[in-house]
Amino acid sequence: MVESSVNNENKSKALFERAQKILPGGVNSPVRAFEPNPFFVNHAKGSKLHSVDGKAYVDYCMAYGALLLGHANSEVVDAVKEQLPKGTLYGVPTELETEFAQLIQKIVPSMEMMRLVNTGTEATMHAIRAARGFTERTKIIKFEGCFHGAHDNVLVKAGSGAATFGVPTSLGIPQETTQNTTVLPYNSTEALEETFKQEGNEVAAVIVEPVMGNAGLILPKTNYLRDLRKLTQEYGSVLIFDEIINGFRLSLGGAQERFNVKPDMTTLGKVLGGGFPIAAFGGKKEIMQHISPSGKVYQAGTFSGNPISATAGYTVLKILSQKQNEIYPSLERNCAELRKALVDLAANYNLEAQVYGIASMFQIFFTSQPVCDMTSAKSADTQKFQAYFRGLLKEGVFIPPAQFETCFLSTAHSEDDVKFTVNAFDKALHAASKTSTGSV
Ligand SMILES: Cc1ncc(COP(=O)(O)O)c(C=O)c1O
Known part of the structure; x- marks a missing residue:
């Protein structure tokens, strides 16, 4: 399949409409469906997913954590x-x-x-x-x-x-x-x-x-x-x-x-x-x-x-x-950098947020409460999360589309990917700070 050089989001939209007629909700696993439509993938390599619409995304979903070595290692x-x-x-x-x-x-x-x-x-x-x-x-x-x-x-x-x-x-x-x-x-x-x-x-x-x-x-x-x-x-x-x-x-x-x-x-x-x-x-x-x-x-x-x-x-x-002595410390470093950026940027925009991370996993909750179980997780403002998710998507960063998931790094994420992502965090958190509140 030839990748289009123009950003044509209608292709994913049309594919989603077609899929919904045959696959419940248009997907083969529920979290893949998001509003108004998920982007459809043409191919993936390393840290990136490439959509049928001709857009590349730095991927922190990594097939819900499966791809520690990145796409198509x-x-x-x-x-x-x-x-x-x-x-x-x-x-x-x-x-x-x-x-x-x-x-x-x-x-x-x-x-x-x-x-x-x-x-x-x-x-x-x-x-x-x-x-x-x-x-x-x-x-x-x-x-x-x-x-x-x-x-x-x-x-x-x-x-x-x-x-x-x-x-x-x-x-x-x-x-x-x-x-x-x-x-x-x-x-x-x-x-x-x-x-x-x-x-x-x-x-x-x-x-x-x-x-x-x-x-x-x-x-x-x-x-x-x-x-x-x-x-x-x-x-x-x-x-x-x-x-x-x-x-x-x-x-x-x-x-x-x-x-x-x-x-x-x-x-x-x-x-x-x-x-x-x-x-x-x-x-x-x-x-x-x-x-x-x-x-x-x-x-x-x-x-x-x-x-x-x-x-x-x-x-x-x-x-x-x-390669464990190389791989794990490097994943921890990149993850720590992303978390620090989230903490600092959330504070810049006066967002009440909790940022958690360990090894190559991280997530943000828009809440003033420390999150230690499902009850406290549910105090998070999911409207703000959606604004953050959409803001990231617009900037070319894909994270799992829901609050009740985790973001994952892979060995394929480079320092440049991290820098690119920090910039996207800035825009997405700014967008989140402009939304009204709402939790589950
Ligand atoms: C902790 C945990 N256990 C089990 C499963 C189920 O795995 P699978 O989707 O491969 O059936 C998942 C899937 O997300 C999971 O995160």
Whole structure:
């Protein structure tokens, strides 16, 4: 397809109108839809998305965190190209699957055994089933605003698009299912202690995003993750760290390495596949041995561990392992610079704002309250956020189009991209300061 040199936004508009007739809301995942229409992509490379309208955007969505090495990383693309003619799917095992799993295990040692699956949704669904099978208990605990994929057990007071579109608890899920999911506020050890006192012996698992990335960006209070570890151990519940965003991003070894807390089970996805669909769930051998055919917890998948995704993922992990001393400090520096600019510029325009960040993740909330859970996240002025988002888009910077998401950097973002973005922040925050208030 030839990229037009003129900025013709009508092309995306026309494509969106066409898409809406066949795809619900015009998209294949809800957060991709935004008013009046999303731009459609022609191609992407490095830090940039190029639209069919001929406009380039510095991208801080990075496919919702999946692309730590940027778009179309040449080493990943070359490795996949080499694999393609050798076959795309075998239905029988490959040595690569074992090697890839061993490399994951080296980086995330708490995953003594694991299964490769295709999406994060599958990974958390199967991790919860394994925890239930192992403990022979039914209930699970999750935290308000955490998003663990789009399956029945966890679509209760969920974050991400579920929060943005006002359906945190989805229709179509039987009450008999959701009544086994207890939802607690994140960052409250007291709430967890209280619930464990009442129903601790029935709780199969506690699942958490160690750093919340689906309600904006929310950081754990000091010792909160340790408290989760202590209480789950005390009551014999399985602690599942959903590191589908955090994994390989907060540090090479993810949140568990950064905060030095070892969960019983971990789910990984996004960065793991370098832009290809692959995810993993795993943990203690004594739990994972219950997975069929070694045990009686059933789990299966036609495309699981397919050689294309496994090749891409293996290449990503090799690059991250070899260059970790360079990659992670540089990501932290760029992220700190962007955060500082947001703080300074928001103050310049007298905007009440909270800016959070860790490693290569950041987000701004337009509120005077510190944000530590979903309740405080909801105090943010979403009208101002929309003005900020649109202001950035106009300047050629794309961030996830909703307050209840997080911005992501990649290794492809250059110093020039950062400078360009700071300039765009200035204009977008000025625009936000001119809007009237309004929150969810
Ligand atoms: C923390 C977390 N867990 C699970 C998922 C689900 O992953 P997937 O979209 O690959 O099914 C997501 C997706 O955004 C996520 O952020």
